[in-house]
Amino acid sequence: MLNYILEHNEGKKVAVIVNEFGEVNVDSRLVKHTTEKMIELSNGCICCTLRGDLIQGVNDLIRSHEVDHIVIESTGIGEPIPIAQAFYVQPELLALNPELPNIQSKVKVDAIITVVDSAQFLDMYQKHSLVPGDEFKRGYGQLLAEQIEGADILILNKTDQASESQVKTLRELFASMNPRADIIEACYGEVEINRIVNTNIFDIEIAEQSSLWVAELEKGESSEADEYGIETFVYSTSERFDERKLMDALQEGLSDNIFRSKGLVALDGTDDAFLWNHAGRFLEFKRIGRFAHPDDAKSEIVFIGQSLNKAELKQQLDSAHSLDLAFNNYQHK
Numbered sequence: 402m403l404n405y406i407l408e409h410n411e412g413k414k415v416a417v418i419v420n421e422f423g424e425v426n427v428d429s430r431l432v433k434h435t436t437e438k439m440i441e442l443s444n445g446c447i448c449c450t451l452r453g454d455l456i457q458g459v460n461d462l463i464r465s466h467e468v469d470h471i472v473i474e475s476t477g478i479g480e481p482i483p484i485a486q487a488f489y490v491q492p493e494l495l496a497l498n499p500e501l502p503n504i505q506s507k508v509k510v511d512a513i514i515t516v517v518d519s520a521q522f523l524d525m526y527q528k529h530s531l532v533p534g535d536e537f538k539r540g541y542g543q544l545l546a547e548q549i550e551g552a553d554i555l556i557l558n559k560t561d562q563a564s565e566s567q568v569k570t571l572r573e574l575f576a577s578m579n580p581r582a583d584i585i586e587a588c589y590g591e592v593e594i595n596r597i598v599n600t601n602i603f604d605i606e607i608a609e610q611s612s613l614w615v616a617e618l619e620k621g622e623s624s625e626a627d628e629y630g631i632e633t634f635v636y637s638t639s640e641r642f643d644e645r646k647l648m649d650a651l652q653e654g655l656s657d658n659i660f661r662s663k664g665l666v667a668l669d670g671t672d673d674a675f676l677w678n679h680a681g682r683f684l685e686f687k688r689i690g691r692f693a694h695p696d697d698a699k700s701e702i703v704f705i706g707q708s709l710n711k712a713e714l715k716q717q718l719d720s721a722h723s724l725d726l727a728f729n730n731y732q733h734k
């Protein structure tokens with residue numbers, strides 16, 4: 402796809418920054434100018450450890466060359482939003498060297514593009530294993546969900562190797578996970594250049610709002626199934642969950658046809674608010690703050706899946722409420 406952009410640049414001067422993570426060469430310098438307009442950043446990741454080198458690399462390119470566009474190719478484990486922040490947030494706030502050149506007025510992010518292997522995406526998304534080499538120890542589902550939800554443009558590539566139902570399922574799934582993204586189908590990385598270059602689509606404020614889909618769904622209701630069965634379900638209750646019962650109910654995991662779910666959970670015995678964040682085979686459950694008032698404590702979890710058994714899911718969650726305690730309270734009155 403990178404090659405395709407370079408070959409079809411329509412007279413524009415395109416430079417490339419590539420982040421290689423796997424090929425660790427201890428002796429090599431972090432920043433390698435492979436050709437005058439191709440910079441390779443290795444031995445780290447540009448969304449975290451090499452963010453300063455990324456800023457330096459972009460500065461080098463625009464100072465020494467006439468460049469219209471820069472394509473930054475991240476590794477498979479890079480997170481898109483932190484990379485984009487390198488161009489909008491002061492280096493000090495990113496815990497970077499404040500001496501780094503100020504490039505904020507010189508470049509702007511045009512679009513974050515995620516390229517998906519249409520035939521393999523769902524298998525990879527549902528893998529039980531952690532992503533190798535990822536220092537944050539994320540599972541495949543978690544990492545891929547970030548890359549899907551953080552993108553402005555999603556390219557479903559290799560559609561020639563995928564079945565029609567695989568492609569349509571991905572289309573429906575991605576439209577739910579990231580309602581604002583432009584979804585483009587492609588073979589061999591061939592995409593109409595003006596759909597991906599100079600789009601002016603990126604907006605840092607929108608990008609930093611994580612999980613737009615959750616906000617959208619919380620406003621509305623559960624959706625009916627699309628043609629390939631992708632649908633959403635909003636579970637909402639003011640009953641508090643019993644932590645042990647909830648964990649027991651989740652012991653066997655969520656069923657395979659639930660691809661993504663996220664929301665807030667109120668537990669019995671505390672006014673702390675817990676984040677439920679699930680993608681693929683991974684469910685993260687952690688304290689993220691406190692409900693302003695005990696009466697505000699409410700659980701709301703949004704699910705995206707294929708042919709969901711909503712009644713069963715609701716029952717599974719209802720059975721984890723702390724009804725015993727509610728009953729006791731009632732008796733004491």
Ligand SMILES: [Zn+2]
Pocket residue numbers: 446447448449450478479480
């Ligand atoms: Zn990183």
